Amino acid sequence: MIPTQYYLLLSAAIFCIGVFGVLTRRNALIFLMSVELILNAANINLVAFSFQHGNLSGQVFSLFTMGIAAAEVAVGLGIVLVLYRNFSDVDITEATTMRW
Amino acid sequence: MVNLPTWTALAPTLLLALTAIILLVVDSVDPDTSNNELLAGIAGIGSLAAAATSAWLITGGTGLPGESGALITFFGDQLVADQMYLFFSFLIASVLALVVVASYDYMREHRYQAEYYSLVLLAATGMSLLAGANSLAVAFVSLELASLPSYALVAILKRNRGSVEAALKYFLVGALSSGVFAYGISLIYGATGSLQFNDVAQGLSGGPPAALLGVGVMMVAGGVAFKTASSPFHFWAPEAYEGAPAPVSAFLSSASKAAGFVLAFRVFVTAFPLDVVSTTVDWVIVFQVLAIVTMFVGNFAAATQEKVKRMLAYSSVGHAGYVLIGLAALTGGSSDTFVLGSGMSHLLVYGFMNTGAFLFIALAEYWDIGRTFEDYNGLATEAPLACGAMTVLLFSLAGLPIGGGFFSKFYLLMATVNTGTWLLGAALIINSALSLFYYSRIVKAMWIEEPAASLEIDSYPVGLYTAVIVAAIVTVLLVPGFDAVSSTAESAAALL
Numbered sequence: 001m002i003p004t005q006y007y008l009l010l011s012a013a014i015f016c017i018g019v020f021g022v023l024t025r026r027n028a029l030i031f032l033m034s035v036e037l038i039l040n041a042a043n044i045n046l047v048a049f050s051f052q053h054g055n056l057s058g059q060v061f062s063l064f065t066m067g068i069a070a071a072e073v074a075v076g077l078g079i080v081l082v083l084y085r086n087f088s089d090v091d092i093t094e095a096t097t098m099r100w
Numbered sequence: 101m102v103n104l105p106t107w108t109a110l111a112p113t114l115l116l117a118l119t120a121i122i123l124l125v126v127d128s129v130d131p132d133t134s135n136n137e138l139l140a141g142i143a144g145i146g147s148l149a150a151a152a153t154s155a156w157l158i159t160g161g162t163g164l165p166g167e168s169g170a171l172i173t174f175f176g177d178q179l180v181a182d183q184m185y186l187f188f189s190f191l192i193a194s195v196l197a198l199v200v201v202a203s204y205d206y207m208r209e210h211r212y213q214a215e216y217y218s219l220v221l222l223a224a225t226g227m228s229l230l231a232g233a234n235s236l237a238v239a240f241v242s243l244e245l246a247s248l249p250s251y252a253l254v255a256i257l258k259r260n261r262g263s264v265e266a267a268l269k270y271f272l273v274g275a276l277s278s279g280v281f282a283y284g285i286s287l288i289y290g291a292t293g294s295l296q297f298n299d300v301a302q303g304l305s306g307g308p309p310a311a312l313l314g315v316g317v318m319m320v321a322g323g324v325a326f327k328t329a330s331s332p333f334h335f336w337a338p339e340a341y342e343g344a345p346a347p348v349s350a351f352l353s354s355a356s357k358a359a360g361f362v363l364a365f366r367v368f369v370t371a372f373p374l375d376v377v378s379t380t381v382d383w384v385i386v387f388q389v390l391a392i393v394t395m396f397v398g399n400f401a402a403a404t405q406e407k408v409k410r411m412l413a414y415s416s417v418g419h420a421g422y423v424l425i426g427l428a429a430l431t432g433g434s435s436d437t438f439v440l441g442s443g444m445s446h447l448l449v450y451g452f453m454n455t456g457a458f459l460f461i462a463l464a465e466y467w468d469i470g471r472t473f474e475d476y477n478g479l480a481t482e483a484p485l486a487c488g489a490m491t492v493l494l495f496s497l498a499g500l501p502i503g504g505g506f507f508s509k510f511y512l513l514m515a516t517v518n519t520g521t522w523l524l525g526a527a528l529i530i531n532s533a534l535s536l537f538y539y540s541r542i543v544k545a546m547w548i549e550e551p552a553a554s555l556e557i558d559s560y561p562v563g564l565y566t567a568v569i570v571a572a573i574v575t576v577l578l579v580p581g582f583d584a585v586s587s588t589a590e591s592a593a594a595l596l
Contacts, residue, residue: 004290008290011286015283018279019276022272022276028268031272031275032275035275035276035279038276038279038280038282038283039278039279039282041283042279042282042283042285042286043286045283045286045287045289045290046286046289048290049286049289049290049293050289052290053289053293055293055294057237057289057294057295058286058289058295060237061236061237061240061285061289061295064237064240064241065240065282068240068241068244071244071248072244072248072275072278075248075251075252075271076251076271076275078252078255079251079252079255079264079267079268079271080268082255082258082264082267083264083265083268085258086258086259086261086264087261087264087265092268092272095261095264095265095268095269096265097261097262097265098262098265098266098338098339098342098343098410
């Protein structure tokens with residue numbers, strides 16, 4: 001059996017890749033993919049811990065997370081679409097009509 | 101009183117969800133309808149019914165422990181219908197009712213009105229569900245149910261660049277923070293082996309891995325800070341509130357913030373009890389820093405703004421800092437009930453006064469008079485009634501004894517005095533004084549400055565006027581009524 005720590009390391013690595021993508025990439029679609037990575041890192045944790053603790057709530061919750069991630073991408077793509085129509089680009093740094 | 105079946109305790113949430121579905125049905129029966137009266141009427145009746153039901157259930161004692169000494173819970177303790185749930189459902193549904201009444205005029209020309217109203221109601225359903233969440237799983241799902249319609253609502257003026265940009269920024273920060281929140285939940289699950297709040301608290305006493313727990317708690321705090329627009333996750337707020345249609349800004353800055361705070365109260369007080377986790381991760385210190393930073397950032401940024409809506413957006417960040425005192429001043433002692441209750445009372449009062457102020461901005465946008473302070477010059481010569489209501493709302497936001505805002509801030513100050521957290525109290529006083537300066541700028545522009553020659557108002561929309569004036573009247577009525585609010589809030593806080 002693979003120790004739980006390895007799953008934690010894997011999920012932490014995926015989480016960090018996701019955060020790195022969110023912080024550095026300017027393309028809105030890549031941003032969406034990076035957020036998916038973060039949510040899936042959480043899913044790996046949930047399933048691994050569920051196995052470790054021997055109860056199913058973690059696995060069931062990971063199904064909910066997947067469903068919500070899909071819904072979030074649907075709304076996100078809609079926003080990217082109107083972004084493209086208004087700014088003719090999906091670069092998230094282009095939309096700067098407001099400044100503080 | 102009559103014995104109701106237990107499921108009726110969830111009536112506020114069910115009514116909101118049902119109204120959203122009815123609106124969608126009406127829209128699919130007649131997709132081309134632009135029958136503004138019908139759609140706004142259904143949404144308004146639904147939200148008023150939800151608010152009235154919550155108030156009625158509170159006075160009937162539904163949220164209190166029953167004869168067996170247990171609260172009403174659903175689905176194996178996943179949802180709890182206690183007084184706090186009813187209190188916040190009332191707050192969310194009242195704000196929603198004001199927003200719907202104002203939208204009747206504001207969204208009149210919009211093509212997708214049925215979608216607009218059903219999205220607002222779905223978001224409110226999520227927020228009210230969040231108020232009853234008793235497990236991290238339900239909290240996450242209802243947080244998303246509140247967030248996803250909100251993103252779409254901010255972008256609802258899809259040909260308006262400001263609206264689209266606001267939605268993008270709201271979505272970017274929101275998606276990231278919900279990812280971080282989910283990761284935090286997974287770590288807490290790993291540390292304690294359960295998602296239900298009381299079981300998490302029990303799992304903590306077994307000495308869980310400190311690192312897992314600490315990182316998890318901090319990540320959950322991050323998710324909460326986003327939803328409540330607190331530093332350091334407040335950057336989306338001014339953009340989203342400025343770009344969104346003003347009724348949506350009103351809804352997000354009042355109801356959405358309240359929903360974020362009820363989640364924070366429940367998670368941190370129930371699932372991470374201070375006496376157990378303070379040795380591992382002392383979240384009170386975290387919230388003390390967050391509260392002070394949020395107060396100063398919000399208020400100082402608000403003082404430097406040129407646009408009225410953006411100023412109100414930053415002031416709403418500042419108010420998140422005030423409410424954070426409700427968590428930051430907790431000590432684990434006997435005054436905790438009062439501290440939490442003060443935070444809740446401030447949220448309720450703030451819900452009405454802030455919604456009213458944003459709806460006045462909606463009125464100004466409806467008249468198309470411009471966005472800066474100068475554009476408001478001499479507005480009182482044209483619309484004295486609305487400007488009078490706005491003046492009451494602004495002075496109440498600043499904490500002058502003209503509205504309920506005075507008492508709620510006073511109670512927060514008392515909370516810091518009772519628990520000896522002097523630094524928080526000092527920050528509250530300094531920032532309230534500063535806020536009086538920038539709120540007065542609008543009042544001065546409206547009443548004292550000479551109007552520009554081009555200032556002309558040709559219509560007095562009934563819906564927007566009603567919403568602004570009702571909000572002002574409720575704010576004033578909360579001066580004599582504050583006792584009832586704070587006693588309900590304290591009794592709700594005592595049950596946590």
